[in-house]
Amino acid sequence: MSDHIDDEILLGLREIMEDDFGELLEVFLRESATQHLQLQQMWRSGERQSIGRLAHSLKGSCANIGATNCAGIASEVEKHAQHEMWNEMPSLLTALEREIQFAHGELASLR
Amino acid sequence: MTRVLVAEDNASDRLLLARIVEREGYEVITAVDGHEALARFAEYSPDVVLLDAMMPGLDGFAVARTVRASSSDDYVPIVFLSSLAGNEWLDRCLSAGGDDFLSKPYNPIVLKAKLQALTRLREQQHQLRVQREELHRLQSHLLQEQLAAKSVFDNIAHTGKLKGPFLKHLLSPMSVFNGDVLLAAHDPAGDLLVLLGDFTGHGLTAAIGALPLADTFYGMTAKGFSVSDILRESNRKLRTVLPPGYFCCVTMLRLSLRKNTLEYWNGGLPSAILLRHSKQDVFEIVSRNLPLGILDDQNFAATTGMVEVETGDCIILCTDGLVEAENAAGVAFGHEHLIDVVRQAPATTVFETVLTKVQAHMANQARTDDLTLVEVTVLDAVDLIRSGGDAAEFAGSPQDWKLCYELGPRSLRAFNPLPMLQHILMESPQLRRRASEIYTILAETYSNALEHGVMGLDSSLKDSAEGFATYYARRAQALERLEGFIRFELANEIDETGGVLTLRVTDSGRGFDFRKAGVRSKRKSVGYHGRGMMLLNELCDEVTYEEPGNSVVVRFNWSTEHV
Numbered sequence: 001m002s003d004h005i006d007d008e009i010l011l012g013l014r015e016i017m018e019d020d021f022g023e024l025l026e027v028f029l030r031e032s033a034t035q036h037l038q039l040q041q042m043w044r045s046g047e048r049q050s051i052g053r054l055a056h057s058l059k060g061s062c063a064n065i066g067a068t069n070c071a072g073i074a075s076e077v078e079k080h081a082q083h084e085m086w087n088e089m090p091s092l093l094t095a096l097e098r099e100i101q102f103a104h105g106e107l108a109s110l111r
Numbered sequence: 112m113t114r115v116l117v118a119e120d121n122a123s124d125r126l127l128l129a130r131i132v133e134r135e136g137y138e139v140i141t142a143v144d145g146h147e148a149l150a151r152f153a154e155y156s157p158d159v160v161l162l163d164a165m166m167p168g169l170d171g172f173a174v175a176r177t178v179r180a181s182s183s184d185d186y187v188p189i190v191f192l193s194s195l196a197g198n199e200w201l202d203r204c205l206s207a208g209g210d211d212f213l214s215k216p217y218n219p220i221v222l223k224a225k226l227q228a229l230t231r232l233r234e235q236q237h238q239l240r241v242q243r244e245e246l247h248r249l250q251s252h253l254l255q256e257q258l259a260a261k262s263v264f265d266n267i268a269h270t271g272k273l274k275g276p277f278l279k280h281l282l283s284p285m286s287v288f289n290g291d292v293l294l295a296a297h298d299p300a301g302d303l304l305v306l307l308g309d310f311t312g313h314g315l316t317a318a319i320g321a322l323p324l325a326d327t328f329y330g331m332t333a334k335g336f337s338v339s340d341i342l343r344e345s346n347r348k349l350r351t352v353l354p355p356g357y358f359c360c361v362t363m364l365r366l367s368l369r370k371n372t373l374e375y376w377n378g379g380l381p382s383a384i385l386l387r388h389s390k391q392d393v394f395e396i397v398s399r400n401l402p403l404g405i406l407d408d409q410n411f412a413a414t415t416g417m418v419e420v421e422t423g424d425c426i427i428l429c430t431d432g433l434v435e436a437e438n439a440a441g442v443a444f445g446h447e448h449l450i451d452v453v454r455q456a457p458a459t460t461v462f463e464t465v466l467t468k469v470q471a472h473m474a475n476q477a478r479t480d481d482l483t484l485v486e487v488t489v490l491d492a493v494d495l496i497r498s499g500g501d502a503a504e505f506a507g508s509p510q511d512w513k514l515c516y517e518l519g520p521r522s523l524r525a526f527n528p529l530p531m532l533q534h535i536l537m538e539s540p541q542l543r544r545r546a547s548e549i550y551t552i553l554a555e556t557y558s559n560a561l562e563h564g565v566m567g568l569d570s571s572l573k574d575s576a577e578g579f580a581t582y583y584a585r586r587a588q589a590l591e592r593l594e595g596f597i598r599f600e601l602a603n604e605i606d607e608t609g610g611v612l613t614l615r616v617t618d619s620g621r622g623f624d625f626r627k628a629g630v631r632s633k634r635k636s637v638g639y640h641g642r643g644m645m646l647l648n649e650l651c652d653e654v655t656y657e658e659p660g661n662s663v664v665v666r667f668n669w670s671t672e673h674v
Contacts, residue, residue, distance in 0.1 A: 009216060012219070013127070016127070016130055016131055016134065016219060017127070017130055020126075020130065023126070024123060024126055024127060027122050027123045028123040031121065031122050031123055032123075053165055053167070056165055057120065057121050057165065059215075060121055060193075060215040061123045061124050061215075063215040064123065064124050064127055064215050064216045064217055065123060066216070
């Protein structure tokens with residue numbers, strides 16, 4: 001159905017969460033939005049030591065919800081932060097923002 | 112219900128994981144960070160912990176280490192949740208105490224399998240702990256019981272004459288109980304009986320047979336049974352008591368200091384060694400019999416050997432644990448070597464020399480058998496009596512004393528004074544050794560005084576069988592209307608070399624012509640009535656009659672033998 005969300009994972013989540021599937025989506029949307037905002041703030045303010053950990057956390061929740069592309073970019077952010085390779089960080093964060101917006105759009109329509 | 116703690120800082124992941132776990136039928140406790148995880152762990156004691164590795168504040172590794180350090184009795188499996196990759200991270204999880212990993216995205220089937228495996232692991236660990244505790248409890252209970260039983264056992268099996276200048280011994284058990292048993296006691300004649308036994312096996316099964324053996328040995332020795340009798344009875348009893356395949360190798364000795372003889376029997380033990388210092392030779396008491404508890408009574412040979420000994424000789428007894436004791440190279444101590452050591456040892460320290468050599472031979476080798484070494488020394492008879500076995504035996508006992516005891520007609524008609532007098536005499540330990548002789552002396556003098564003295568019966572009646580019956584009919588009549596008295600005067604004296612018991616028995620009768628009686632009993636073959644006087648003469652050092660023949664004085668030197 002989409003390039004941004006893994007349908008098979010979503011199907012599994014529906015089965016597991018049953019009536020609480022909507023709540024799971026809400027929690028993810030809220031949390032991932034917050035984490036993404038925090039990432040951008042950290043980058044702008046030069047607070048780099050926590051970028052890796054936050055990207056790691058975002059990667060995990062994205063993977064679990066089926067936002068596979070998001071998880072992939074978050075993983076790149078995490079790796080670059082770990083090795084302190086900051087050159088590509090601005091373009092990675094831009095890519096992450098765009099991908100999160102796509103994913104959010106699709107997930108929001110499922111509520 | 113199995114309780115699972117889910118510690119995950121990511122809200123959506125926590126929600127999802129909690130639901131997966133819940134759906135599998137587990138009770139779920141959640142925590143949002145490391146500190147809360149530890150608090151929840153302490154509060155709810157979960158059975159399994161699912162732990163996110165990366166959490167703000169206290170991370171998963173720190174939580175795992177704290178749980179491992181504090182988890183008291185039961186093992187709590189820990190699964191790390193992480194999308195971390197690489198061996199370095201896996202290694203950190205393991206060294207922090209993790210049992211498994213689960214990576215994101217979560218796979219419900221994989222998680223289900225892991226939870227089942229870990230729950231089973233935990234149950235097994237729990238059972239293992241319960242069983243281990245039970246085993247530990249049983250073990251300490253068993254040990255306590257064994258120690259209690261051992262004190263009872265030792266009281267029965269290892270009492271007797273094990274202390275004294277004539278006996279040195281070392282009993283060295285492998286376990287709590289000893290399969291070797293050493294028994295020693297004096298018989299009523301003052302001979303020393305020693306029995307060394309080695310039961311098949313070690314520990315409790317080996318030791319249990321020692322109880323009937325000790326019981327038989329001490330009981331029969333005290334009653335004066337012969338070595339053959341005691342062996343035969345022990346064999347019979349052990350054959351009844353012991354299970355098939357169990358038996359007891361035995362060496363038994365009777366050392367008679369008054370005859371200077373050693374009677375011996377060996378069934379299955381290494382040769383005992385008699386070291387005769389004056390003759391400078393060694394006599395081996397070789398096993399020529401099967402151990403006790405194998406043969407039935409008919410086939411059991413209790414034939415003993417006899418050898419002369421003299422003061423200063425010694426006998427070395429041992430069980431095969433000593434002869435077979437191995438050194439570091441696996442070489443046994445050996446019988447020939449033992450004989451050499453005994454032969455060359457200084458006369459007064461044979462036991463100590465053998466012991467030192469054996470211990471040096473074994474060095475630090477672990478023993479594989481019970482090990483027993485015994486030395487019996489042939490002491491001078493007087494030394495033995497003076498040493499008296501042990502001083503404790505004499506403590507609080509009467510030694511030098513006099514007693515006068517007179518019975519009037521009413522007493523004489525109805526009362527037998529002998530048991531009471533014997534009892535008083537037996538309070539003196541030196542006299543106890545000669546109990547049967549002393550009783551015979553008392554009984555003979557008393558019946559003479561009562562029947563011939565007080566009642567005036569004619570002993571010549573007893574020459575024929577009819578007269579014998581007549582005699583006892585008259586005795587019964589005379590007893591009913593008896594008048595008069597009998598007086599016992601007893602004195603026990605002690606001197607440097609031993610002591611003498613003196614007994615004067617006086618009756619109210621007219622007396623008898625003791626000179627004529629003495630002549631007559633020498634001339635005639637021994638008749639019924641002559642027996643009493645003959646016996647007295649045999650047993651006592653001196654028998655004198657006082658005029659007018661109603662009083663007899665006997666002197667019994669209890670430190671020498673009259674055979």
